[in-house]
Amino acid sequence: MSRELFKFKGGIHPPGHKAESTGRPIHPAPLPKKLVIPLRQHIGNPARPIVDVGERVLKGQLIAAADGAISTAVHASSSGIVSAIGPARVPHISGLPDECITIETDGRDEWIAHGPLDYQAMTRADLLAHLRDMGLAGLGGAVFPSAVKLDPGAAQTCPTLIINGGECEPWITCDDMLMRTQADAILQGVAIMRHLLGSSEILIGIEDNKPEAIAAMQAATAKTDFAVETVSLPTRYPGGGAKQMIETLTGKQVPSGKLSTDIGIQVFNVGTAYALARAVHHGEPLISRLVTVTGHVLRAQNVEALIGTPFDTLIQLAGDRDGTTGVLMGGPMMGLPIPDTSVPVVKATNCILVESAELFPPPPKALPCIRCTRCADACPAELQPQELFRFAKSDDFGRAQEYHLFDCIECGCCSYVCPSHIPLVDFYRYAKSEIWARERDKRAADLARERHEFRLFRQEREKTEKAEKLAAKAQAKRAELAAAPTEAGNSGTSEADAKKALIAAALARAQAKKTETTPQNTDNLSPDTQQEIAEIETRRAKIRALARKPLESEETP
Amino acid sequence: MPSPFIIDRSSVTQIMAWVLAALLPGITAYVWLFGPGILVTLTLASVTALAAEAAMLKARGYPAKPFLADLSAIVTAWLLALSLPSLAPWWLIITGTLFAIVVAKHLYGGLGQNIFNPAMVGYAVLIVSFPVQMTQWAGPLELTLVEPGAVQLSLAQSAAVIFGGDLPKATLDAITMATPLDVLRTGLYQQLTVDETMTQAIFGHYGGVGFEWLAAAFLLGGLLLWALRIISWQVPLAFLAGIWLTAGFLHFFDAGRFGAPWFHLFSPSVMLCAFFIATDPVSGATTPRGKLIFGLGAGFLTIVIRTWGGFPDGVAFAILLMNLCVPLIDQYTQPRVYGEAIVKRDDGTRKEPRT
Ligand code: SF4
Ligand code: SF4
Numbered sequence: 001m002s003r004e005l006f007k008f009k010g011g012i013h014p015p016g017h018k019a020e021s022t023g024r025p026i027h028p029a030p031l032p033k034k035l036v037i038p039l040r041q042h043i044g045n046p047a048r049p050i051v052d053v054g055e056r057v058l059k060g061q062l063i064a065a066a067d068g069a070i071s072t073a074v075h076a077s078s079s080g081i082v083s084a085i086g087p088a089r090v091p092h093i094s095g096l097p098d099e100c101i102t103i104e105t106d107g108r109d110e111w112i113a114h115g116p117l118d119y120q121a122m123t124r125a126d127l128l129a130h131l132r133d134m135g136l137a138g139l140g141g142a143v144f145p146s147a148v149k150l151d152p153g154a155a156q157t158c159p160t161l162i163i164n165g166g167e168c169e170p171w172i173t174c175d176d177m178l179m180r181t182q183a184d185a186i187l188q189g190v191a192i193m194r195h196l197l198g199s200s201e202i203l204i205g206i207e208d209n210k211p212e213a214i215a216a217m218q219a220a221t222a223k224t225d226f227a228v229e230t231v232s233l234p235t236r237y238p239g240g241g242a243k244q245m246i247e248t249l250t251g252k253q254v255p256s257g258k259l260s261t262d263i264g265i266q267v268f269n270v271g272t273a274y275a276l277a278r279a280v281h282h283g284e285p286l287i288s289r290l291v292t293v294t295g296h297v298l299r300a301q302n303v304e305a306l307i308g309t310p311f312d313t314l315i316q317l318a319g320d321r322d323g324t325t326g327v328l329m330g331g332p333m334m335g336l337p338i339p340d341t342s343v344p345v346v347k348a349t350n351c352i353l354v355e356s357a358e359l360f361p362p363p364p365k366a367l368p369c370i371r372c373t374r375c376a377d378a379c380p381a382e383l384q385p386q387e388l389f390r391f392a393k394s395d396d397f398g399r400a401q402e403y404h405l406f407d408c409i410e411c412g413c414c415s416y417v418c419p420s421h422i423p424l425v426d427f428y429r430y431a432k433s434e435i436w437a438r439e440r441d442k443r444a445a446d447l448a449r450e451r452h453e454f455r456l457f458r459q460e461r462e463k464t465e466k467a468e469k470l471a472a473k474a475q476a477k478r479a480e481l482a483a484a485p486t487e488a489g490n491s492g493t494s495e496a497d498a499k500k501a502l503i504a505a506a507l508a509r510a511q512a513k514k515t516e517t518t519p520q521n522t523d524n525l526s527p528d529t530q531q532e533i534a535e536i537e538t539r540r541a542k543i544r545a546l547a548r549k550p551l552e553s554e555e556t557p
Numbered sequence: 558m559p560s561p562f563i564i565d566r567s568s569v570t571q572i573m574a575w576v577l578a579a580l581l582p583g584i585t586a587y588v589w590l591f592g593p594g595i596l597v598t599l600t601l602a603s604v605t606a607l608a609a610e611a612a613m614l615k616a617r618g619y620p621a622k623p624f625l626a627d628l629s630a631i632v633t634a635w636l637l638a639l640s641l642p643s644l645a646p647w648w649l650i651i652t653g654t655l656f657a658i659v660v661a662k663h664l665y666g667g668l669g670q671n672i673f674n675p676a677m678v679g680y681a682v683l684i685v686s687f688p689v690q691m692t693q694w695a696g697p698l699e700l701t702l703v704e705p706g707a708v709q710l711s712l713a714q715s716a717a718v719i720f721g722g723d724l725p726k727a728t729l730d731a732i733t734m735a736t737p738l739d740v741l742r743t744g745l746y747q748q749l750t751v752d753e754t755m756t757q758a759i760f761g762h763y764g765g766v767g768f769e770w771l772a773a774a775f776l777l778g779g780l781l782l783w784a785l786r787i788i789s790w791q792v793p794l795a796f797l798a799g800i801w802l803t804a805g806f807l808h809f810f811d812a813g814r815f816g817a818p819w820f821h822l823f824s825p826s827v828m829l830c831a832f833f834i835a836t837d838p839v840s841g842a843t844t845p846r847g848k849l850i851f852g853l854g855a856g857f858l859t860i861v862i863r864t865w866g867g868f869p870d871g872v873a874f875a876i877l878l879m880n881l882c883v884p885l886i887d888q889y890t891q892p893r894v895y896g897e898a899i900v901k902r903d904d905g906t907r908k909e910p911r912t
């Protein structure tokens with residue numbers, strides 16, 4: 001393969017620890033007695049349960065439907081009785097319990113009726129709707145609903161399709177094992193993606209520390225009836241990140257705040273392609289996935305686990321050992337600490353990494369930053385982590401944002417290289433959450449101010465209306481007076497009256513003019529608008545502009 | 558404990574240890590060319606620095622152990638010692654070191670917080686306060702040993718000189734010498750041209766006799782640091798370029814009044830500064846472009862101060878002046894971040910995403 005590759009900036013070379021878990025064949029995990037299936041396993045709205053407690057469900061049965069545009073469905077991973085619907089412990093960053101459907105399995109593992117789909121005969125919309133109901137979500141870790149990503153939208157086509165087999169995080173090997181064993185099925189999934197996205201260029205990026213996977217994929221791509229290129233990439237963390245892979249393969253960067261599809265590129269994980277193939281060619285929804293169980297265990301390996309299987313079950317399968325100091329979901333760079341190992345495997349669970357003091361010694365005490373800029377050299381987002389750290393530490397969130405805090409992908413490269421052992425990523429997470437919180441507070445305050453300003457405006461409007469009424473009255477009076485002289489001749493008192501009336505009339509006209517300049521605004525300000533919470537932002541700006549206008553014009557009569 | 562859960566093995570201690578190691582070629586050459594006196598200076602400065610650091614940490618309520626172990630105080634001590642005249646009296650060394658550690662480092666907030674390079678603050682304070690004592694340079698042995706009645710000072714004798722022991726005035730005169738920079742300055746003062754001055758024995762091929770080899774040894778250590786990626790290429794290259802360009806420019810227009818660029822480049826203080834002092838991360842610029850500006854500016858100022866300033870060498874003041882500019886330099890040289898859209902920044906530069 002002589003494809004020209006590009007270099008993304010930064011990155012690190014942590015020890016891979018891949019061999020530990022690739023030596024054993026993929027093992028099916030045992031069927032647990034109880035499956036706990038969270039409704040929120042993907043990005044977007046949680047799925048809406050459509051079964052009741054006590055109901056018998058079959059393997060592969062839809063138990064919670066996609067809710068809203070960005071959402072996906074959830075299925076029963078095995079047959080059994082729904083025993084609970086409610087909050088349970090889940091592997092999530094917040095550590096809070098979340099809504100789950102619990103199924104007491106009956107051991108029969110009885111499938112619901114299912115079969116292949118003739119996708120080529122379907123319209124795009126039908127196929128996408130169908131896939132939404134298959135519960136597909138990105139299995140690389142981001143778990144974005146796949147049906148949404150497979151819809152090219154207004155562009156109608158997405159020229160470049162990248163299949164991500166990078167798997168750059170140390171210890172994790174589930175994608176590697178999947179490519180070694182299921183290369184053909186992955187390509188079936190790719191064919192469906194190509195069908196939906198109309199892509200002309202298809203690239204499979206695999207880091208060169210997985211020669212077996214590369215060979216397997218190359219052998220499989222030789223048999224396809226469309227052009228696919230398997231590209232071996234230099235191993236460098238986070239080369240398997242979507243943005244980094246795009247840059248390595250195409251030399252392009254995704255503009256800040258945009259999506260890769262805006263530059264005509266869509267990226268899917270190999271596991272997602274495989275799941276898509278299962279869904280279309282076998283009618284199987286996403287109810288299981290490969291999970292690497294590795295680290296401080298007796299038999300590190302990859303297991304095919306049902307969604308909802310407790311972590312414990314898998315750790316026991318791999319052989320738990322004394323001296324365990326913790327468990328992570330994911331790899332050591334971006335993984336999530338799991339304090340409670342009874343939580344279930346979810347669609348995002350690519351790895352269960354068991355820690356020990358030898359494998360993961362606690363970091364030495366942090367020293368002050370010496371501004372050595374090693375972090376900046378390692379940052380794939382091309383940020384200045386030392387400056388972000390300085391701002392985050394001093395709660396200078398404005399500057400932190402100016403220095404692109406929100407472009408930080410939390411890859412951990414900066415913390416990894418820092419000679420002062422500063423937990424930099426923690427500071428960025430803190431700053432981000434703090435900014436979000438303040439943003440929320442500010443929005444609440446804005447809402448209050450908006451209400452206040454609206455009231456001011458209403459008072460102003462009432463004043464104007466009063467003046468208008470007065471003007472109308474004065475007009476009538478003046479008309480009367482204008483008619484008077486011809487009838488009653490000159491009289492001192494009526495002259496003075498007329499003058500007064502004329503002044504009043506002039507004032508009223510001026511007032512009326514003022515309201516004339518903003519007639520459209522008064523229409524918008526019916527009390528109903530207050531209830532339209534969804535349009536809060538635009539309305540706020542409008543109301544504020546309005547509220548200010550009469551106040552300013554008061555000073556220049 | 559949140560992610561990442563693994564870290565590289567590097568540490569501040571390790572970085573500082575490498576910096577010290579990279580100074581060894583220079584120190585070896587120093588001993589070889591100028592006698593063992595420098596070892597006394599280095600030891601005295603190190604002991605003072607550690608004591609001062611420990612005292613300051615205690616006073617500020619910090620744990621002494623991790624901070625003493627980071628070796629940064631020793632690095633400061635060595636850099637100062639290597640900048641001082643090799644036979645400077647003991648109280649000069651102690652005063653300079655104390656200023657560097659207590660004032661420039663700890664009163665500014667300790668490791669990582671100091672705005673100014675501590676070693677250069679120490680040097681600047683000494684040269685302003687004690688200009689006479691700051692001229693007790695041991696001459697290169699190559700020249701001093703040929704003088705009639707000359708001796709090579711042993712380590713003990715050097716220590717005796719430094720600690721104020723009474724050496725016969727004649728001996729002291731025989732072993733100390735004005736530095737090439739001083740000689741050039743004096744020559745120009747006496748209305749001699751550069752070429753006429755340069756005929757004196759102290760001048761070698763590029764720089765001064767002995768001094769040029771010392772400079773080469775510092776360069777060697779510096780290249781080691783660069784090879785280990787402990788320092789980036791930007792600062793040394795820009796600093797040397799700043800020296801060369803400024804000196805070259807002046808020399809081009811009036812070779813009679815301004816020394817050749819090679820002469821300036823091959824002075825030990827310039828090489829030491831290029832690779833060990835200007836590259837101090839704490840007080841230097843951090844962005845890639847900022848490092849270039851920092852280096853170029855320091856090089857330029859060094860020559861300007863050497864040429865028109867009132868002090869024999871300009872390196873220390875050049876660095877301190879550039880230290881002052883660092884916040885500004887950093888602010889205006891922020892690199893483009895990944896995927897950054899075309900935006901007009903307040904400094905007027907436009908950044909565009911690579912596509
Ligand atoms: S790597 Fe650590 S010590 Fe070095 S600049 Fe970054 S934060 Fe500071
Ligand atoms: S965690 Fe953020 S700041 Fe640190 S290297 Fe990754 S992207 Fe850069």
